[in-house]
Amino acid sequence: MSRAFDIVVIGSGAAGIAAAVSSARAGRATLLLDKNPAPGGTGGLSGLTTLCGLYDEAGNFLNDGFTREFANALTERQPPAQLEPEAIPSKHAGPETGAPIKMGRVWVRPYRPEKFREAAAHLLSSTPNLQPHWQAPLANVSVANDRIVSVNGFNVGAVIDCSGSAEVAQAGGAECLETDETTQATAVIFPLHHVTPEIHTPAEAVKLLLPLARAGFPPINFQANLEPNSLTAKFTGQPAQVPALIEFLRTNIRGFENCSTPLKEFSVARRAGRMIVGEYVLTGADVLGGRKFHDAVARGAWPIEQWNAAGQARLRYLPLGAHYEIPARSLRAAKIENLFMAGKTISADANAIGSARVMGCCLATGAAAGVLAAKYLDSQK
Amino acid sequence: MIPSSEIETELLAFLRRDIFAPETQLDGETDLVAAGFDSMSLVKTLLHVETNYGKWIPESEITNEALASIRALAATVARVLNEK
Numbered sequence: 285m286s287r288a289f290d291i292v293v294i295g296s297g298a299a300g301i302a303a304a305v306s307s308a309r310a311g312r313a314t315l316l317l318d319k320n321p322a323p324g325g326t327g328g329l330s331g332l333t334t335l336c337g338l339y340d341e342a343g344n345f346l347n348d349g350f351t352r353e354f355a356n357a358l359t360e361r362q363p364p365a366q367l368e369p370e371a372i373p374s375k376h377a378g379p380e381t382g383a384p385i386k387m388g389r390v391w392v393r394p395y396r397p398e399k400f401r402e403a404a405a406h407l408l409s410s411t412p413n414l415q416p417h418w419q420a421p422l423a424n425v426s427v428a429n430d431r432i433v434s435v436n437g438f439n440v441g442a443v444i445d446c447s448g449s450a451e452v453a454q455a456g457g458a459e460c461l462e463t464d465e466t467t468q469a470t471a472v473i474f475p476l477h478h479v480t481p482e483i484h485t486p487a488e489a490v491k492l493l494l495p496l497a498r499a500g501f502p503p504i505n506f507q508a509n510l511e512p513n514s515l516t517a518k519f520t521g522q523p524a525q526v527p528a529l530i531e532f533l534r535t536n537i538r539g540f541e542n543c544s545t546p547l548k549e550f551s552v553a554r555r556a557g558r559m560i561v562g563e564y565v566l567t568g569a570d571v572l573g574g575r576k577f578h579d580a581v582a583r584g585a586w587p588i589e590q591w592n593a594a595g596q597a598r599l600r601y602l603p604l605g606a607h608y609e610i611p612a613r614s615l616r617a618a619k620i621e622n623l624f625m626a627g628k629t630i631s632a633d634a635n636a637i638g639s640a641r642v643m644g645c646c647l648a649t650g651a652a653a654g655v656l657a658a659k660y661l662d663s664q665k
Numbered sequence: 666m667i668p669s670s671e672i673e674t675e676l677l678a679f680l681r682r683d684i685f686a687p688e689t690q691l692d693g694e695t696d697l698v699a700a701g702f703d704s705m706s707l708v709k710t711l712l713h714v715e716t717n718y719g720k721w722i723p724e725s726e727i728t729n730e731a732l733a734s735i736r737a738l739a740a741t742v743a744r745v746l747n748e749k
């Protein structure tokens with residue numbers, strides 16, 4: 285007879301890390317499965333360097349608890365003291381202290397991907413009741429009477445799908461919704477070192493980007509990161525176009541004459557995903573209207589981002605100062621009573637997920653799903 | 666001479682069609698960045714101007730003032746086009 289776990293979490297990205305740690309902290313024997321050899325998911329392994337969705341308009345944390353704990357674990361030095369709106373540090377304070385920086389209308393937290401992986405590995409290995417299995421792809425889900433009874437041969441009380449693409453739900457026959465690459469374009473993410481650009485204003489950004497667009501390159505976006513003289517590029521073209529792009533920057537753009545990337549190979553990161561239909565489907569109108577719910581378990585305020593097939597972003601913001609809530613019902617599958625979900629795969633329509641998929645929100649829904657799954661098991665006694 | 670009001674009307678139509686959500690309130694004085702205009706949208710708009718009117722906007726004309734509103738942008742485009 286194979287071993288039993290109270291809760292099995294699939295996926296160790298932002299959502300899965302939060303779900304596994306909070307389920308184990310609730311005293312539940314937790315198994316974490318990931319097909320990768322180490323934790324991190326998109327946040328740790330794709331080259332991303334900004335955590336979005338952590339803060340409200342004033343730069344204060346939207347979600348406390350594990351979300352805040354994890355964000356602070358990424359901090360290089362002292363975490364910032366309580367952030368008062370008027371005490372928001374200047375742009376340059378960000379990288380030194382772990383404080384947020386402002387990008388357009390929103391606050392983001394820059395981080396180093398290796399620190400993300402380290403913090404994840406440390407939390408997962410130091411939490412009692414938590415057993416991670418690496419290189420363990422989801423192989424088998426058996427369902428009886430609308431309940432998942434076992435995963436990969438382990439008997440289980442509840443399951444949290446944090447795979448980003450609803451792998452458990454699909455294997456278990458639950459209903460899913462899709463986004464696709466016509467609304468959530470892919471991107472190649474890579475660091476560019478030895479750059480000395482001045483991009484602080486819209487006009488400076490346009491002067492950098494317009495020559496690339498005139499030369500026919502697909503859209504690219506540059507973000508500040510924590511390395512000196514470095515930017516993180518999110519390029520909507522193909523991996524094979526990156527060398528030509530870098531050559532063009534070196535030849536034509538002031539401040540990029542000596543730029544280079546340490547990467548030898550480039551890969552495509554996918555924004556699109558699959559959502560599991562829950563007891564409630566969060567809508568784009570709920571997000572933009574700042575809707576509140578009686579069973580709220582997490583908050584979000586990130587604009588709805590959609591990326592068309594040409595890689596152009598369309599951002600739809602909430603009203604100034606507003607945030608929306610995510611109800612517990614959107615983290616619980618409709619058809620399978622012991623299946624919960626977090627991160628990119630929560631019950632949300634294609635518009636709402638354009639906001640709720642950012643990592644701050646994934647951490648918050650992950651932590652909430654861990655607690656909900658533990659409570660569900662309490663109620664089954 | 667292309668009057669800047671004509672360019673403004675054309676730009677508004679383009680922005681409503683290709684950039685902003687249909688429900689966004691837009692007029693000549695809308696602050697573009699506050700309305701959620703990111704740098705890629707600005708680039709797309711300038712490319713549209715360049716293909717539509719057949720002339721590149723010189724780097725010296727790309728200023729924060731010129732990008733502040735559709736009216737300011739239309740005035741800049743009109744000046745560039747009407748220059749000999």
Ligand SMILES: Cc1cc2nc3c(=O)[nH]c(=O)nc-3n(C[C@H](O)[C@H](O)[C@H](O)COP(=O)(O)OP(=O)(O)OC[C@H]3O[C@@H](n4cnc5c(N)ncnc54)[C@H](O)[C@@H]3O)c2cc1C
Nearest residue numbers: 295297298299319325326336422448471554555627628643
């Ligand atoms: C191009 C791009 C740019 C982005 N920019 C930002 C940004 O700047 N800031 C931000 O906050 N967010 C950004 N996002 C969004 C964000 O990164 C993701 O939505 C978020 O990280 C998803 O987290 P997650 O935990 O739900 O899933 P993931 O991080 O994708 O984790 C899923 C995990 O599940 C595992 N898994 C999948 N299938 C199986 C299986 N069958 N068996 C076992 N394990 C499995 C995977 O190995 C992985 O570890 C961006 C996304 C993309 C693609």
